[in-house]
Amino acid sequence: MSGHQPVMMQEVLDALSPRAGQVIVDGTFGGGGYTHAILAAAPCQVIGLDRDKDAVARGMALAAQMPDRFTMVETKFSQLAALGRPFDAVVLDIGVSSFQIDQAERGFSFMQDGPLDMRMGTDGPSAADVIAQLSEAELSRLFHFYGEEREARRIARAIATDRLITPYLRTSELAGVVSRVIGHKHKDHIHPATRVFQALRIYVNDEIGELEMALTAAEEKLPEGGRLVVVTFHSLEDRVVKIFFNERSKEVTGSRHTPRKNGPAPSFSLIHKKVVRASDREIAQNPRSRSAKLRAAIRTSAPALPSHVTGLSGVPPLTQIKRVA
Template sequence: MSGHVPVMLPEVLEALAPQADQVIVDGTFGGGGYSRAILAAAPCRVIGLDRDPDAVARGHLLAQEMPSRFTMVETQFSRLDEIDHPIDAVVLDIGVSSFQIDQAERGFSFMQDGPLDMRMGKDGPSAADVIAQLSEAELSALFHHYGEEREARRIARAIVTDRVDKPYLRTSELAGVVARVIGRKHHDGIHPATRVFQALRIYVNDEIGELEKALVAAEAILPAGGRLVVVSFHSLEDRAVKTFLAERSKAASGSRHTPTLTGPAASFDLITRKPVVASDAEIAANPRARSAKLRAAIRTCAPARPRPISGLRGVPTLDQIRRAA
């Protein structure tokens, strides 16, 4: 499992508070750091989920070590409500893993040349497909909303102009055009291609949609007292978690004029009123932890409630891109 350092591990374990005989879902198995720590913290059982075949292979190794305590399932964490077993807690570590970034052939990193892929599940449209098929306006909206890139329009215009003569198939090619448009250094000091690559990765893997569905699924399957712990690394991800938990922890209200409570009862009680962040020592040892935010809550006995899943307006869905290919 070397190569991946689980972020905020002590804080995650404290929020999860694993107990004997519990069944805990590690919805983003990755390198297995959380799963192994949970199994070591209490005589419980863990079910690991991941859509990345490489992560699934690592999970099967752990299942061979601990066949009675760990089970690996290849699926999206948004489908955790399909688990046919009572669940006591769910932990999600959102975003790309060190394994994926470090493998040039996966196409996640602009620091290494590789195919412009970025698919966590290795199926569906790749980042190259997205770059080839989206219009200038659609690419601009994508970079702006998912990457929060200030130069989204200029970058999209350059990509659409250049792809007429040569398609973008390599990470180095895309990173190069972004650097050419906005210079060697980004306005906030990061690599110029950081936000464009981030936006593409989030879009190609529908990461915000998957997260929102997973939150709803966790609410549906967790019993009263069940715990939900989410670690995110991007402002859009954290905003989705914060909004969801704020809505679900808001109690029904009334007044002296209308003493009857109105609105649905709170389905979660917050463990963390504000996000927990990594310590200075952890950030120094693992720079990936610098943007991590942990939010956690405990399920109440109130019924789960549906929530519409949002999408990015002005940009086609992945299914639409697949059909157009």
């Protein structure tokens, strides 16, 4: 597990509360940190999911060591409903892993030069494709909505102008133009390219759409008493989870002036009324945990459910920005 330190490990275990005989899905296997902790906490089984080839290889190695307790599946976590076997709990750690960031050839980091890729899997357009094909206006919207970048228009304009002469193929090239446009010091005291790289990664991997589908799939497949635990690192992702849990846990009631409204019973009961954050001690030991937020809920009796949920983040879906082929 070297190279990646999972955040809020004890808080995740407390929320999952693994028990003997249960089947728990680690929907974002990565380095296997949560999986190892779950297997050590109770005599249960874990199914690991990941679309990253390197993560799958790590999972297959663990499956060879523990064939009766661990199974690795190469798939997106949005495909929970297609697993073909029942499970009792799901944990999702949303975001890029340290393994991916540390590999320059994956193109996730602006801190080291590498090909402008950012794909968590092997299919679909790379970040270089996105930069080359989206219009200036579309790039501006992408950086604004998915990166919450205040200088989105200026950055998009500079990219659209410069790419007429030289295509953006390297992470250092993209980081360089962003730094040139907004200066070396960002207003939020982060690297100037942070939000642009974040936006591209979210877009390339359809991370908001994947999360929305995963939440819906978990709701569909979890039994009564099943647990769903989600750790996010970005405000858009946390907004999706917060709205989903809030909507699915509230009673449909009337007021003293109107009769009780008819509607489905809550499908989840919140484990925590408020978001859970990493302790000061953990943040000091693992700075990555500073932005982490944990939300968790327990599946209640099954009501009638909508077939799918979209738009929870409040930002335009990728289809409105344009999807690069």
